[in-house]
Amino acid sequence: MSFSRRAFVGSALALAACEGQGPATAAAQPARSGPLPRLRDLVPFPVGTQLVSDHLAIPSVVDLASTQFDQITTGYDLKMEYLVQPDGRLRFDGPDALAAFADANGQSLHGHTLVWYADEPEFFQRLDGRQAAFERAYDNHITTVAGRYAGRMRSWDVVNEPVTDEGRSLRESLWTRNLGQDGHFERAFHLTHEADPGALLFTNEYHLESKPHKRRTFLNLIERMLSRGVPIHGIGHQSHLLCDLPRGAVAEAMREIASLGLPIHMSEVDVSLQSERPFGSRRDREAAQIRLYQETIEAYMDLPRIQQFAYTIWGVRDAESWVRQDWYGGDHTDAPLLWDDNGLPKPTYWAVADAMRARRMR
Numbered sequence: 010m011s012f013s014r015r016a017f018v019g020s021a022l023a024l025a026a027c028e029g030q031g032p033a034t035a036a037a038q039p040a041r042s043g044p045l046p047r048l049r050d051l052v053p054f055p056v057g058t059q060l061v062s063d064h065l066a067i068p069s070v071v072d073l074a075s076t077q078f079d080q081i082t083t084g085y086d087l088k089m090e091y092l093v094q095p096d097g098r099l100r101f102d103g104p105d106a107l108a109a110f111a112d113a114n115g116q117s118l119h120g121h122t123l124v125w126y127a128d129e130p131e132f133f134q135r136l137d138g139r140q141a142a143f144e145r146a147y148d149n150h151i152t153t154v155a156g157r158y159a160g161r162m163r164s165w166d167v168v169n170e171p172v173t174d175e176g177r178s179l180r181e182s183l184w185t186r187n188l189g190q191d192g193h194f195e196r197a198f199h200l201t202h203e204a205d206p207g208a209l210l211f212t213n214e215y216h217l218e219s220k221p222h223k224r225r226t227f228l229n230l231i232e233r234m235l236s237r238g239v240p241i242h243g244i245g246h247q248s249h250l251l252c253d254l255p256r257g258a259v260a261e262a263m264r265e266i267a268s269l270g271l272p273i274h275m276s277e278v279d280v281s282l283q284s285e286r287p288f289g290s291r292r293d294r295e296a297a298q299i300r301l302y303q304e305t306i307e308a309y310m311d312l313p314r315i316q317q318f319a320y321t322i323w324g325v326r327d328a329e330s331w332v333r334q335d336w337y338g339g340d341h342t343d344a345p346l347l348w349d350d351n352g353l354p355k356p357t358y359w360a361v362a363d364a365m366r367a368r369r370m371r
């Protein structure tokens with residue numbers, strides 16, 4: 010996620026503070042009780058969540074992550090910022106713990122992410138401009154990390170967020186500067202495929218609902234890379250939504266993304282209560298949030314089964330959500346997920362479960 014998005018959300022929050030016209034007041038959601046259906050049991054495709062190894066110390070997170078979901082995405086521990094030490098050595102205690110957790114619970118594992126513009130560890134920065142050494146280090150990183158989990162990783166986000174935030178061009182980064190725009194992308198996919206031929210390989214992007222031009226840039230990149238023989242097996246569609254996303258934008262994005270015919274991973278679903286414009290009361294925002302979760306489920310379940318790779322919610326409890334981290338905006342009143350700070354189910358959980366069940370009965 011780019012820093013300009015942080016500024017963008019910050020300004021949006023300032024705007025939203027002067028609450029003005031918004032949608033009609035939301036109807037109060039009925040409280041729900043009784044045993045929680047397991048989301049993984051309600052649909053024919055994997056339902057995932059994102060975990061950080063530190064979260065394995067939180068009992069309610071462990072309980073929900075191990076029962077509600079049948080796929081785990083490593084939200085932080087397989088990023089370079091965790092793995093790569095200043096001297097270039099790699100640490101694997103975190104991802105190994107997450108892999109053991111997934112194995113113990115019979116869950117698939119999705120590795121996030123090998124190459125990201127926002128991850129530029131000191132070790133690689135010191136090689137900036139020394140092309141031969143940089144290439145060796147880049148290739149060694151991908152081969153070592155993907156090779157370590159070969160046979161255990163269902164899939165990888167190989168290159169994360171290759172398109173600029175404004176959406177009309179490809180990002181420049183430490184990786185593109187030293188290896189080339191196409192070079193860094195092609196190397197990463199080919200090396201990951203060589204290291205783990207059984208893993209499905211994705212490139213992953215955000216804002217594909219609210220920025221059709223960014224969606225087009227991303228899909229053009231994928232089509233161009235596929236035409237060059239790059240082993241891209243699926244499309245990562247992050248789906249970090251703000252509550253004022255217009256009705257229908259989710260379905261429109263899904264239709265265009267699905268037109269490539271590849272498996273789609275709705276890879277980082279959450280619906281923030283923040284907005285780009287004044288939107289109304291907290292209850293209006295919560296009602297819109299529920300509607301948007303329902304739209305994501307409906308759009309995903311409308312896909313052909315062969316394109317339903319997995320539907321992954323970006324975390325379990327609101328308390329650990331990334332939207333509350335300072336680098337994103339640090340709004341501790343935001344509540345984008347399905348369980349609250351104490352691990353109790355919210356109306357968003359029931360909305361997702363009901364939408365899954367309703368769609369299955371069609």
Ligand code: XIL
Binds near residue numbers: 061084215247331334
């Ligand atoms: C976030 C994680 O959730 C946080 O734990 C971490 O501190 C920062 O990154 N898009 C992405 C993810 O692809 O890697 C980001 O995840 C959220 C935005």
